[in-house]
Amino acid sequence: MTDTADATDSVSNQPRTAFSWGHTAMKAEFVAASDGTLRLARLARPSDPGSDPEAALPLVELTAFGHGSGWSGPRFTGTAFGARPVYRGHRSGRGEDGWESLTIELHDPATGLTAFVELTSPTKVPVLRSRVRLRNDGTEPLVVQSVSSLLLGGLPAPEALDVHRARNDWLAECRWYAEPLRDTVADISVDVHQHDSRAALALTGRGSWPSDGHLPMGALTERGGERTWLWQIESPAGWRWDLGERAHGTYLALNGPTDAEHQWRVRLAPGGEFTTVPAALALGSGLDDAMGALTAYRRAVRRPHPDHATLPVVFNDYMNTLMGDPTTEKLLPLIDAAASAGAEYFCIDSGWYDDSENGGWWDSVGAWLPSPRRFPDGGITAVLDRIRERGMVPGLWLEPEVIGVRSPIATALPPDAFFQRDGIRLTEQGRHQLDLRHPAARAHLDKTVDRIVGDWGVGYLKLDYNIVIDPGTLAPGDIAPGAGLLGHAHAYLDWLSGVLDRHPGLVVENCASGGMRMDGATLAVAQLQSTSDQQDPLRYPPIAAAAPTAVPPEQGAVWAYPQPDHDDDLITFTLGGALLGRIHLSGHLNRMSEHQLGLVRAAVDTYKSIREDLARALPFWPLGLPGWTDEWPVLGLRAPDGPSYLSVWRRGGCDELRLPVGHLAGQDVRTEILHPSDPGAGSVVWDREGGELRVSLPRTPGVLLIRLTPGT
Template sequence: MSAAVAERSRIWACPELGLHAVVDAAGSVSLGRPDQDRACLVPLVEVTATGHGRLWSGERFIETAVGERLTYRGHETVHEDGRERTVIRLTDPVTGLAADVTLEAGAGEARTGAGFLRTWVRLTNEGDTPVRLESVTTLTLGGITDADGSLDGLSLHWADNDWLAECRWRQSAFRDQVVPLSRAAHGHEGRGCFERYSQGSWSTGRHLPLAALTDRDGGAWVWQIESSAGWRFETGEREGAAYVALFGPDDAHHQWHQRLAPGEEFTTVPAVLVRAEGGGLDAAFGALTDHRRRIRRGHPDHRALPVIYNDYMNTLMGDPTTEKLLPLIDAAAEAGAEVFVIDAGWYDDDAQGWWDSVGAWEAAPNRFPGGIREVLDAIRRHGMVPGLWLEPEVVGVRSPLARTLPPEAFFRRGGVRVTEHGRHHLDLRHPAARAHLDEVVDRLVGEWGVGYLKLDYNINSGPGTENGHESPGAGLLGHHRAHLDWMGSLLDRHPGLVLENCGSGGLRMDYAQLAVAQLQSTSDQQDFLRYPPIAAAAHTAVTPEQSAVWAYPQPHFSLDEIGFTLTGALLGRIHLSGFLDLMSAEQFALVRSAISVYRRIRPEIGGAHPLWPLALPDWEDPWITHGLRTRNGTLLTVWRRESPAGGPEPLPGRRHADGFDPAVHTVPLPHLRGSHFDPVVLYPTVSDCATEWDTDRGVLTVRLPRPNTAVLLRLGAVGSE
């Protein structure tokens, strides 16, 4: 053991992650693994403040002057709500900043073989002069290496996100992104890092707020930032090891700064770090799934998982009327739907269109001659819960509310009201904005009997709002915290209400929102052949029981196409759509069969853990798999798509079976090796799928004779895992 290690005192430990918080002889606290020299670690909190920048200038937001000065002054451990929390207290003698770092550790279920650490930081100005914050870490960790102590075996994983193209995971060797620069020759690390960050008010409009490092032995570190406003992470090299630093908003990327007068405080957004010693990303995402279930608000919907019909996607597309809805309601109920959602357009009576006139959320008389309650009553008579689409945070520029609400109730920058795509943005910190939305929801839910609200969000309002002297990024964070509080208050007043989080599909897919909302829209993707990579990867971002996937069978679809679009939704939450009322008896029977299968398996979904036997999918992959490990075995979805651009399917490669038969694929399932069972096709029953299970090798062979087909399989039996 080196002298540097021997001089440190351990003040906290997390056995599940193998992490310790230690204090060195100078009082500096860092988080790392045992027996690591401090040189490769990072101060527990890094802060940039105006007048107090970094010790080594560049793109990195570590090695800060304040972080270097923060010293230990105590810690305590408390038990609250069945959780153990440790608060480590630090202080900076120059600025007077005090940092309280909360560490909340836990273990995933036994079969995930991983643990997690959730942290946040509260800064208080205990000095006598104001401090202008520009960035604050929520979590830092150094000393990450491969088993041999080098960086050569590490891989970096991150997810790009876009409208219609959500959850696109990328993988790269760490050394391809962070190249060795010969520190010995220069005396310094590089000035750069690998970073990803949000831009504007779509928290996941560019990337997901999570990423991972994996090693050659199956170890994985996965992190998640829980912010609906700005966020950023960076990873790079420090003294021959990798480090990770997680942030909420900062000045350089989000126009965020926070002035702390003496006595004032600021709390960062939370973040979580997951460690799996083996099992790779599957094990780490399993533990992250457990964490997400642990932090979210409890709700009966997480257990019931009702089937939802929504009239929008590839169906009414924002043009609902009584005449169009009533036959869809009849057909949805007969198919087995339990919730019926009237999506966008129910308020539209404007000759110029509804996009820039929304805000009052009154039913359109011309669309519902007998009143919208006639339609809502029809939904209830069929035993379904009525739902409505709502975009609460916006007011159209032509809406009367744009003139009657006070100017301070809207986002403003430079004293000018923000306008984006024909809309203004409400600031839910203002009592008039909140009172308006409370009146709307209490009318829809309390008077009309609506039990489901799809809360959409279709503009990126930019960096935020300036309320007085605050920065835009601080205004955005303040609004989003008020927005989450408002959502929670709705559920307090209406405990049975279900809230769906939608941001033009999956553009606000974060666990600040999802700790409150019951469901997450995964995409607006209308091409059923493009949906599989989104549906397969969605459980990296969302728990299965919150992950809503569109299934929009149509009368002009073949039976294979109907089976394809329905299969993709069966391991999450079904958002059924399509003109079911116009289908043939054979087509409709295939829809009913899917809903019947879903009802049988849904009790298993809420406690399941995701897995990806062929790794996370690429956008153009012809073969894609995604599964759930449940208490009754493994549920596995397999898609076979035509090759890109309709050309011949590629020869077998990384994700193809040995041999040259494009209809056959092998799927490794090592967790089932040694288990004896016969694979069962759950859906579609008309599938020509053939399977063969190799018990000794733990390999499943799947044959799908036609492209653009999919199948849901059950593997194993109770107790086999």
């Protein structure tokens, strides 16, 4: 189907190309600018104001050898290519899966390069997903150094906007902060100079941990208004976004890896193709609304799996418990206690393959065979059988992409199966990195997983990744290491999809030293996402409260590791922090008193009673996104046509708090404290007219899980 219309050029008075596309929640309007290039002139919800088409950006900007930037500056807009492509047509459609699609074809006569701008959006969700497919229809090779995934101009001027970013460091993930965009993009008196500013606020992610340092996300909020633009770049490797000033407005450019910052480039021979990583942009009336739209989009784009609806409780033996030292003797009583507490999956974490006396497994991994020393009677299969006997699904930890330098697999596989530079195999922290584009590397991992899942009956894999490769690899055929890294990262996700195709009941948790691989590309394939390796229960609340910014609640694994030496308040505190995510239980439950184990059972039972709502709820933050040292972190989840839930932590400060819950203002609301069960732990009172919840937590550390049911 093709949807076209004509507009009139104000200068030449000649018809020019114009058309629109979208659905009831979002509309995109495309117009040819005065230079003839087709541009996304407006992307908005139906109620949002329009923008100036001349402030929009070309649909595609790219740099290539022999075709650089159109001007100097630290950004990838205003390129020589951007002003050249000619519009050749478009086609739109609606799939049976509920997605709207639009493909726009552009062509550069000078080089023969054709660009297909591929736009999609889930019906009724104000989120645009964009990627660009390049095809060299010319007669000469073209080496591309950067290419945009999504460009949007015509946004309000920098002085009207605040920009939001999220630090994402090991043990301190999802720490959002905001600043005025004008603090970076200074006002240079554009009219005086008759030139846009060359300044840009740019953020990049590098290496094989795509969310190390910052989440591959960002947001703009309109100061004095309600409009919000929230984005994520769905790259399993490098990425970049930048914001700058253009034509008295603001532009947003979303890219995957680039030559300048990631040593990425691709050579397109005649007939060759390349497709960028996708980028998604959510629109909302405020940050919470945009986060809700992005959450709905993430659910629509991911691989379907029963786990997303059932949300089973997982016990993992690692955190603050066995810490990579599992044995039959240690595991059996822990398995019994976990089953008694209500766990439905039991995952044996790292160390199960380590047969050394001193725990020196780090640089010898790769064969993934169980240790006879650790599992002397009946081997690991006897322990897995015990898990099944107790009514739980067994799981194992695996770090598939690495091979230790002392592993026999390091010499058994061909050299080209590993990351390399200048013919030298790379070594990082005593490990080599597999390149999943090589058939031998993939065959090795297929054999490993099919043995563990197919032969041993393991139903849960925690796939970890604890080294960083930067900038990448130069395998035969690669012209830049960043391209090799991106190629491997896509091959890894393709391998993982193949595993799930062969074993559709398998549940996969994605982990990279906690949340260092918390990117949209991986989250669309894996069922769960580790949010952190944080071991201090008092430091976890701001991570747990902000995790739904990066991952839907039903995919965000949050540790709950109560210990027998904790008092009741600390036990309920660490348990309560995980109840609006995917509770990942740990701790020495087998050493607990019956009273303490009862507290654990009560929390798990509470989780099971609300998890059906969590799988469809959208997040909100009554006090805004939490700061790292906030005394009262708060997270809300709102189930459509159902109750709302609040997790409220107190780590210090006064013992009372008022929480605005605007979507329930003016309504009668029934309040329930679901956790903890101690009636003296706290109290809540609903203010109907003020739309506020008055919360009291007399002791610290303290936590409440509250259910708000309207109309009762």
